[in-house]
Amino acid sequence: MHNNTQRPAPLRVLIIGSGFGGLGMAIQLQKAGIEDFLLLEKAAEIGGTWRDNSYPGAACDVPSHLYSFSFEPKIDWSRKFAPQAEIHGYMLHCVAKYQLRTRIRCNAEVASAAFDAAEALWRVTLSDGDELCADVLISACGQLNQPAYPALPGIEGFQGEAFHSARWRHDLDLSGKRVVVIGTGASAIQFVPQIQPKVAELKLFQRSPAYVLAKPDRAYKPWELALMRRLPWLQRIDRGLKYLQYEMRGLAFISLPWLMKLMRFTFDRHLNKQVSDPHLRAQLQPDYPMGCKRILISNDYFPALAKPNVTVISEAISRVSETAIITADGREHPCDVLIYGTGFAATDFLAPMQITGLDGLELNQAWQAGAEAYKGISVSGFPNMFILYGPNTNLGHNSIIYMLESQFRYVLGCIDVLREQDVRYLDVKATVQQRYNQQIQASSHRTIWEQGCSSWYKTASGKSTNNWPGYTFTYRQQTRAPELNDYDCTR
Template identity: 70%
Template structure:
């Protein structure tokens, strides 16, 4: 896609990752008249988590009108909650419409990068041995890009097919098979109802029960789609309505966790309707406050578990063996196929890349007590590095696309400052970053996620490095423009 001369001249911006973050920023750069950028993508095509997670039943749990760029509305989503294939198609549509293909290098994984202080350039090295130079480096790797596998003895002992939901093998015949599923998170509750009718026996290994509430999903009717097409403002209106409706939940998640207990009734009714067996019902009762882990939405999960040949196993797993899963009570749960629904390494933000800033400091070393950034974007000691969907910018209550769009504007403004003031680099001041994160962690303590459960929001030390503890409009206000006094400006 590029001739080799482009590797020698420094780029203005190098973006790592071609998911919603990288593609959205690229479109905004182009709209601002900037086309001196390149996107590196480790996979064979664009789409990020929506390219990888093509397991049966994969769909979004944020309404489609909210889960799309404000600057690129789509009037023809087939359902209120878009399926994976449509979201992936939407990202590809954006690449085509804005002519981005020529600025994307696929099959190009970054291994490490270091900042050359004298030149004010990032040197970025790819696994295939290329080196690129860029004035600014933007990481848009997302939080759900590296599948997490459980730490269990004997993972490689299993004789049959074994795969993670994010590497789904459509070539494996599931019909009539005994299937073991490890994990009951957001992916599992989508694929389990799809594979349950095929299985002869399904064993579901659950560490802790999830709160699952009804999903207000349905196909859009033809007349609704016609209206959205003819009167685009109706879709904008619907987007605002959904935004406000979701945003109201932030009060419960981040300010008054007791309010979340109002959803308990909805969960209990949903469970009673879906599961008739009292023993199973008891196993599906969470033992932590609602909202402490991700709240899941599904209409078919409980009915799927209600089948007699579906077992919910709460006993801890001790080992994987050639023909099944061994639990602490000594039982062997026999299986022909093993599927991991164990989620992602969300708190290891930029691993396995190595990024070195001023004085050769390595980012993972700077983050050994847990990832932190200023506004989730800038890290002190790493000049001209901008992180999209970085530490503490994930949400429990609204659309991440809204957070990303707030970040696009902030990053573009920083890039403008670099150009207009002829700077070599800008680097956020350490005390500014510390103050910001102290306030942020103090706010985290009042949220539902700090109410004593372990979840993928928390790192090993129990620090919430993933979620934003407030309203999304507060974050948008905070990122409206960079305060130059927050940064060391080096000419």
């Protein structure tokens, strides 16, 4: 060890990730008078998923007033649903306003973190070999930061360009190219209509079609913006009403799945209005219950698929040659550019970091059967480590920002306990975590996500690791403050 060199003094808090979770947590730490923290960001700039996903047409499918911090309202969103660049701009505004730049270290990817019980410290090693230590480790990596690539035989020999939508190649001109898109998730339905007019031909490979509803999006009118500038509380009211409206949608996911039948009717109407070709229409009809996978919203996806230069292909891909995609029926589909719209490895929380807790316990061992955490935040055997947007805190019906704000308060409560009660470390009891997760899995079985489809909400073995199977106000209620008897407190 470097005994001769002076070790840097341990930080109070170390945050991994600078998306909405990391930035919001940092601002809340500051507001609580904790200045001794550092944010680590693996990329060259802050922003998480809203920095990565800069593909054409990238936008949020939660209304902008709801998809922003309650403590940092923005009244001048250009549209009802904010585009990616504007959301990323909002995050940069937060960094500037709260003077977070000096507390953020970019190009700092975490390779591993280990808890040192004797010192009650987390020792964090970066991929460049640098070491840092902190009393508290907060992972704010989110669920959508590791792009998922399909295993396609022969892809190494492909001579054209290939990239993932979250690593968009803005330097490539797609004009006149034969483009293949694999995947029909939330990203593909946004970029396909944007690139369709430019490309010579577009072939869209889908494993299963998505439920797509109309998007009630439009630009805010100048008078609306002027009115909100003069009366900022109007934005608060709009945010509150949107929250209620979206929380009501939760009824269909959680309590009254028959309501989905009504939504199914609106889907059919939307599809029939936009696609006249009966063959294509049949291809775009999902064969699983609505809501089982993420429901998508778009006004231009179906019309784009109906254009003459677009073909939807439901045949499985058998392999890739140097210049084409070959399907199971033996047909060749010539291809200049291959775009993966295949989403993220969402159930691999905190991968690829190596996290070691008490007694050498490794997180990926603890999570062999699927990730789980108490309230989505604490994991037994990993003291003083807290996860934001962790297991079972994703939503199908409302804004994740609301969930994050519930988590900020809970984590601050835990930090206060460490500060004020002379506790060296907090470790959630294994029995508490187990009981909590049995309830979560039982509740998940009653929800729409368990109605017979596979999705990024679940592991391969069928464990629901991503979604919160309830209402967001219930979650807020449950995370108001930590209960000390849920934790083993080492003084």
